[in-house]
Amino acid sequence: MSDTLLFTVLTMAVLGLLLAVVLYFVAKKFRVEEDPRIDEVESVMPGANCGGCGFAGCRAFAENAVMSETLDGIFCPVGGNAVMKKVAEKLGREVQEKAPMVAVVRCNGTCENRPRTSIYDGCASCKVENALYCGDTGCRYGCLGNGDCERACPFGAIRVNPATGLPEVDENLCTACGNCVKACPKGIIELRTKGPKNRRMYVSCMNREKGGVARKACSAACIGCRKCEKVCPFGAITVEDNLSYIDFTKCRLCRKCFDECPTHAIRAVNFPPRPAKSAAAPAPQTAAEAVEKPGLPKAEPSTPEKKEEQK
Amino acid sequence: MSKTFRMGGVHPNDRKISNDCAIEVFPLPRRAYISMAQHLGAPATPAVNVGDKVKTGQLIGTPSGFMSANVHSSVSGTVAAVEPVADLAGNKVMSIVIDVEGDEWMPEIDRTPDIVREITLDGPAIISRIKDCGVVGLGGASFPTHIKLSPPPGKTADCLIINGAECEPYLTSDYRIMMERPEEIVLGAVIMMKALNVTRGYIGIEDNKPAAIESMRNAASGYPGIEVVVLRKKYPQGGEKQLINAVTGRSVPSMGLPIDTGAVVQNAATALAVYEAVQKNKPLIDNTITVTGQCLPESHNWLVRVGTPYSEILGAPDGIPENAAKIISGGPMMGKAVANINAPTVKANGALLLLTEEQTRRMKSSNCIRCGKCVDACPMGLEPYLLNKLSGAGKMDELEEHNVYDCIECGCCMFTCPAGIPLLDHIRQAKGEVIRIMRSRPKK
Numbered sequence: 001m002s003d004t005l006l007f008t009v010l011t012m013a014v015l016g017l018l019l020a021v022v023l024y025f026v027a028k029k030f031r032v033e034e035d036p037r038i039d040e041v042e043s044v045m046p047g048a049n050c051g052g053c054g055f056a057g058c059r060a061f062a063e064n065a066v067m068s069e070t071l072d073g074i075f076c077p078v079g080g081n082a083v084m085k086k087v088a089e090k091l092g093r094e095v096q097e098k099a100p101m102v103a104v105v106r107c108n109g110t111c112e113n114r115p116r117t118s119i120y121d122g123c124a125s126c127k128v129e130n131a132l133y134c135g136d137t138g139c140r141y142g143c144l145g146n147g148d149c150e151r152a153c154p155f156g157a158i159r160v161n162p163a164t165g166l167p168e169v170d171e172n173l174c175t176a177c178g179n180c181v182k183a184c185p186k187g188i189i190e191l192r193t194k195g196p197k198n199r200r201m202y203v204s205c206m207n208r209e210k211g212g213v214a215r216k217a218c219s220a221a222c223i224g225c226r227k228c229e230k231v232c233p234f235g236a237i238t239v240e241d242n243l244s245y246i247d248f249t250k251c252r253l254c255r256k257c258f259d260e261c262p263t264h265a266i267r268a269v270n271f272p273p274r275p276a277k278s279a280a281a282p283a284p285q286t287a288a289e290a291v292e293k294p295g296l297p298k299a300e301p302s303t304p305e306k307k308e309e310q311k
Numbered sequence: 312m313s314k315t316f317r318m319g320g321v322h323p324n325d326r327k328i329s330n331d332c333a334i335e336v337f338p339l340p341r342r343a344y345i346s347m348a349q350h351l352g353a354p355a356t357p358a359v360n361v362g363d364k365v366k367t368g369q370l371i372g373t374p375s376g377f378m379s380a381n382v383h384s385s386v387s388g389t390v391a392a393v394e395p396v397a398d399l400a401g402n403k404v405m406s407i408v409i410d411v412e413g414d415e416w417m418p419e420i421d422r423t424p425d426i427v428r429e430i431t432l433d434g435p436a437i438i439s440r441i442k443d444c445g446v447v448g449l450g451g452a453s454f455p456t457h458i459k460l461s462p463p464p465g466k467t468a469d470c471l472i473i474n475g476a477e478c479e480p481y482l483t484s485d486y487r488i489m490m491e492r493p494e495e496i497v498l499g500a501v502i503m504m505k506a507l508n509v510t511r512g513y514i515g516i517e518d519n520k521p522a523a524i525e526s527m528r529n530a531a532s533g534y535p536g537i538e539v540v541v542l543r544k545k546y547p548q549g550g551e552k553q554l555i556n557a558v559t560g561r562s563v564p565s566m567g568l569p570i571d572t573g574a575v576v577q578n579a580a581t582a583l584a585v586y587e588a589v590q591k592n593k594p595l596i597d598n599t600i601t602v603t604g605q606c607l608p609e610s611h612n613w614l615v616r617v618g619t620p621y622s623e624i625l626g627a628p629d630g631i632p633e634n635a636a637k638i639i640s641g642g643p644m645m646g647k648a649v650a651n652i653n654a655p656t657v658k659a660n661g662a663l664l665l666l667t668e669e670q671t672r673r674m675k676s677s678n679c680i681r682c683g684k685c686v687d688a689c690p691m692g693l694e695p696y697l698l699n700k701l702s703g704a705g706k707m708d709e710l711e712e713h714n715v716y717d718c719i720e721c722g723c724c725m726f727t728c729p730a731g732i733p734l735l736d737h738i739r740q741a742k743g744e745v746i747r748i749m750r751s752r753p754k755k
Contacts, residue, residue: 118650121673123733128740133650134401 052177138217352378479642499582604665674731
């Protein structure tokens with residue numbers, strides 16, 4: 001009995017030793033030479049593996065960053081400038097600072113603004129619904145509200161608000177990885193600059209129908225009236241296919257378009273509330289002036305009360 | 312022993328409520344909205360302008376590519392607009408809107424009810440006449456018929472199959488035309504056999520329609536080479552690939568076309584349209600639409616002009632019962648829910664089905680228990696549970712390995728799933744994406 005035991009244990013031990021030796025030499029012989037900097041770069045990455053940079057995870061990002069000559073076009077949206085600086089340090093290269101971005105949902109189609117014309121009872125996926133029909137409202141361009149963006153977000157930064165049926169972005173969590181942009185079949189979500197003090201302006205609508213049709217489907221739709229285009233002193237606004245678009249690289253946050261928009265399709269985020277007779281007061285001319293009011297509470301202009309008034 | 316296809320299939324309750332309702336002619340609409348995209352392929356190009364007077368049967372849309380078809384006016388009157396009109400899914404489609412004035416037909420159309428038995432045209436002339444008359448497959452896919460009757464080079468047909476299976480529950484339009492106009496359907500088959508240069512023709516009918524089998528057998532008795540094949544009732548027998556398998560025993564290879572087996576399948580309603588086009592010179596401007604549902608006080612089989620809004624056919628809003636929750640264009644298995652009740656009919660519309668909320672309610676979906684029922688039910692031999700899982704994970708290469716492109720979207724998997732998983736929704740999504748990826752690859 002004990003002989004058998006001893007024999008077995010000894011055999012296994014000798015076998016293990018032999019194989020270990022073989023493995024040692026094989027590992028030496030077939031060793032893959034890897035740039036040690038790849039590990040170094042990877043160690044400073046956020047490790048979210050979100051794919052927001054366009055590469056398959058942080059490791060692939062590190063490999064590409066090490067292999068390529070410059071860091072142009074290589075940017076980790078999650079880590080932002082801080083991480084990119086570290087990456088540049090490790091590699092001894094220059095890196096350009098990028099303005100932090102945030103995902104923006106361009107749809108005003110809340111339940112009050114956009115009456116439902118049919119009930120969708122199919123599987124809860126925007127992609128599926130979009131393939132089947134125009135959606136459960138009169139607007140063919142608007143948010144379907146099934147939360148494909150929510151499921152695509154690795155950071156839990158975008159959530160569909162059950163009260164409005166629209167996704168809302170938590171700007172503190174959003175890393176602008178762009179997964180939601182890819183997930184949205186209607187192309188509603190856009191990555192825009194966060195803006196100074198997180199203040200930004202955007203046209204919160206994607207409806208390309210003519211004004212009357214768009215307005216009928218949604219009371220807060222962009223009707224392509226071009227008032228914003230005319231009033232913008234910086235030429236940041238263009239209207240194409242009955243839809244206005246604010247170029248965030250040119251916008252100086254003067255909010256003239258916001259005041260002008262007849263349907264309140266334009267949103268201004270994180271601006272302090274204006275004094276009561278704001279119409280008489282001269283609008284601030286530059287972005288620097290516009291944001292020079294710290295300490296005031298943040299306000300979203302599109303509160304439910306405002307929508308009631310519109311009606 | 313009646314025949315059926317080899318693999319999969321389900322047995323939904325057939326509920327043919329409108330079986331005994333004879334075809335009635337539906338009154339002309341006040342305004343007809345004639346879509347330019349009534350066929351598979353590129354939409355037709357409008358050939359008339361606003362203000363033009365058109366007659367019934369006049370050509371108003373010309374093909375804009377190889378895979379396209381003519382569109383004719385189904386009414387006479389004045390063109391009120393040429394603009395995008397929302398279809399049943401709410402998507403805008405270029406359409407010609409005609410204000411109806413009277414009913415003046417093009418003079419060359421033979422409107423007499425006499426049956427013309429003598430076929431004077433030869434093969435190529437038949438195909439060009441079918442093309443001119445804008446005939447498309449009326450089984451659902453609206454594949455232009457003239458293309459189907461011209462096999463690609465290197466391939467030859469050896470038989471024609473007329474699809475009279477009508478395997479979808481509720482639908483009775485094909486049944487009614489087989490009862491009322493059997494000889495015309497047989498003549499349509501004979502014409503197509505001449506065009507294809509084949510001597511064998513089959514008419515496949517399911518065994519839940521004994522009267523139609525009888526009627527078609529009588530009509531076909533005078534025509535050698537045409538045989539009525541009785542099929543055992545099973546959904547989706549009317550699927551092209553399933554019908555070929557049921558009637559001839561041959562299988563269409565994966566990624567292959569039905570012509571690879573030497574069979575050409577045409578719907579019974581298409582055969583009738585071919586007869587009317589070739590023998591009567593009448594373009595495809597009307598079709599039989601079953602209006603049915605348990606919540607409706609009475610069902611109908613209407614002969615409706617193309618472009619009539621659904622709302623008029625249903626007599627909306629008064630004609631729609633209060634408990635009707637969903638309107639489906641087509642059958643309950645493969646039909647599309649109507650999101651826009653003002654959408655006009657198109658050539659291939661076969662039915663309007665009204666369902667109550669109870670009938671349409673989806674089961675709450677729970678986890679897959681791997682019972683394998685969907686695998687048994689799939690008539691294409693796919694593994695729906697696996698495709699669903701892969702679709703959820705976005706694994707396009709594996710979906711391709713598992714032949715997702717072979718899915719015919721019959722819905723058997725979803726019908727049979729005891730867990731109520733929306734299998735087809737996800738598989739259809741994945742199929743579209745995989746096919747898009749496959750097409751984007753450079754050709755070898």
